[in-house]
Amino acid sequence: MKKLDDMPELKRNSNDEPIVWSEVFSILWNGRKTLVGGTALIMILGVSSTMYFSKYRSDGFLQFGGPIPLIVKTDMDAKSKEPANGISLADYKRYAAAYTTGSRFNDFVVQNKLQGDPALSELRKAFFSRDGIGKIIEPVYPFTKIDAKELMEPPKDSDNNVIGLRINFEARNPADAQAMVAFLGRYAMDSIVYLIYSDALRFKHAEITTRITRLDNQIIDLKDKLESYQRKGGALKQIVSHYPDAVNQGNRQVVTITEENSRYLSPVTHLMSTELEALSANESIIKFQREKKQNLLMREYYDKAKVLIDNNKSGETVLRALEEIKEGVFKSKDLNDELVKEVYNQITIDNQSAMNVYLEKSRFIAGPSLPEHPSTRLSTALMMSFLGGVLLSGLLVLARQWVTTKAKKPAE
Numbered sequence: 457m458k459k460l461d462d463m464p465e466l467k468r469n470s471n472d473e474p475i476v477w478s479e480v481f482s483i484l485w486n487g488r489k490t491l492v493g494g495t496a497l498i499m500i501l502g503v504s505s506t507m508y509f510s511k512y513r514s515d516g517f518l519q520f521g522g523p524i525p526l527i528v529k530t531d532m533d534a535k536s537k538e539p540a541n542g543i544s545l546a547d548y549k550r551y552a553a554a555y556t557t558g559s560r561f562n563d564f565v566v567q568n569k570l571q572g573d574p575a576l577s578e579l580r581k582a583f584f585s586r587d588g589i590g591k592i593i594e595p596v597y598p599f600t601k602i603d604a605k606e607l608m609e610p611p612k613d614s615d616n617n618v619i620g621l622r623i624n625f626e627a628r629n630p631a632d633a634q635a636m637v638a639f640l641g642r643y644a645m646d647s648i649v650y651l652i653y654s655d656a657l658r659f660k661h662a663e664i665t666t667r668i669t670r671l672d673n674q675i676i677d678l679k680d681k682l683e684s685y686q687r688k689g690g691a692l693k694q695i696v697s698h699y700p701d702a703v704n705q706g707n708r709q710v711v712t713i714t715e716e717n718s719r720y721l722s723p724v725t726h727l728m729s730t731e732l733e734a735l736s737a738n739e740s741i742i743k744f745q746r747e748k749k750q751n752l753l754m755r756e757y758y759d760k761a762k763v764l765i766d767n768n769k770s771g772e773t774v775l776r777a778l779e780e781i782k783e784g785v786f787k788s789k790d791l792n793d794e795l796v797k798e799v800y801n802q803i804t805i806d807n808q809s810a811m812n813v814y815l816e817k818s819r820f821i822a823g824p825s826l827p828e829h830p831s832t833r834l835s836t837a838l839m840m841s842f843l844g845g846v847l848l849s850g851l852l853v854l855a856r857q858w859v860t861t862k863a864k865k866p867a868e
Contacts, residue, residue, distance in 0.1 A: 487853035494849030499841040510830035511626040514633035514823065518641040519620040521817020525652045526810050542617030548595060555647035556590065558583045563769035564643055575632045593644055596620040630827045637824035649771025649814050657765050661758040664751050671748040678741045685734035692727040746795060753799045757785045775814060778807050
């Protein structure tokens with residue numbers, strides 16, 4: 457055996473044999489004070505930093521309380537299949553693309569006057585980080601890939617909508633972690649409601665305006681037909697008065713003649729038919745005028761609702777303010793009028809249904825939890841610090857021995 461060039465105490469043979477570990481352990485034993493002291497120091501630093509920088513993780517599950525967007529059934533589809541709860545994947549991706557952006561988060565914070573809340577600083581960093589909040593807010597599906605593997609195929613007539621959100625957040629103290637999970641649930645639901653009403657109110661406003669114009673055209677057309685029926689009826693009355701015997705000669709009044717047969721109709725019968733058509737047209741005019749009056753009331757309501765959505769960035773604020781707008785619109789209206797009362801009741805039902813689905817049924821059914829222990833266990837931090845301390849201190853002892861030996865080596 458000969459001494460190594462760089463560390464004489466570590467011996468190798470002429471064929472570059474492995475390190476003699478007894479020599480290594482001897483060097484470490486000689487430097488045991490440094491080894492123990494360095495390890496203890498690193499353990500103290502590791503545990504102290506873990507305790508100082510430790511974070512607490514809170515979790516929660518927010519369920520969607522029904523089909524979202526809210527589907528208002530009519531008499532035509534009352535017997536159709538019930539829509540699945542939750543949000544379709546296409547709609548969810550659109551909503552998530554909005555609420556995961558920092559600009560939407562800032563709008564919500566400003567709308568709710570939370571700019572000075574120090575607990576939101578960590579959350580703000582998450583929104584503007586490269587990873588974003590994709591791992592903080594995760595969609596939950598009723599049917600997963602594991603389910604597909606176990607069942608071989610999905611159940612028939614199943615809809616794999618997003619049924620809720622799994623939310624987690626880490627903060628410096630348990631109360632902040634719990635508060636931020638609750639805040640994120642409220643924020644996500646608020647953003648979804650805002651996007652739904654941004655689309656729905658503008659669409660409804662345009663739809664009702666178009667419907668009013670269409671009703672105007674239908675009323676004009678029916679009034680023209682009614683005048684035609686009235687002129688025709690007047691002419692038939694004159695014919696009947698000129699030929700009083702024609703009433704008893706109905707079988708001889710020719711209507712159509714073909715090679716095979718002849719059909720006859722008396723002027724009186726023709727007059728009755730014309731009066732019935734005029735009556736039907738008049739009833740249709742009354743019906744369309746009623747619908748137009750109701751749609752004018754609805755447009756007045758949606759005019760104000762559209763202004764509301766343009767001046768707000770919070771879905772919950774918009775939803776709660778719709779009732780106030782409704783009361784303002786109908787304050788000067790006669791609610792004893794059944795036509796007005798019907799519109800008033802319909803708007804009330806829509807608003808109450810939306811409040812029920814979006815703000816009451818859509819809620820946390822698990823959590824937000826109040827964590828009792830930090831995310832990193834103290835025992836884990838102690839073990840990692842011990843291993844790191846032994847490794848670094850050992851390397852320090854070996855390096856010091858190498859430097860000492862190098863300094864003592866005579867120049868060749």
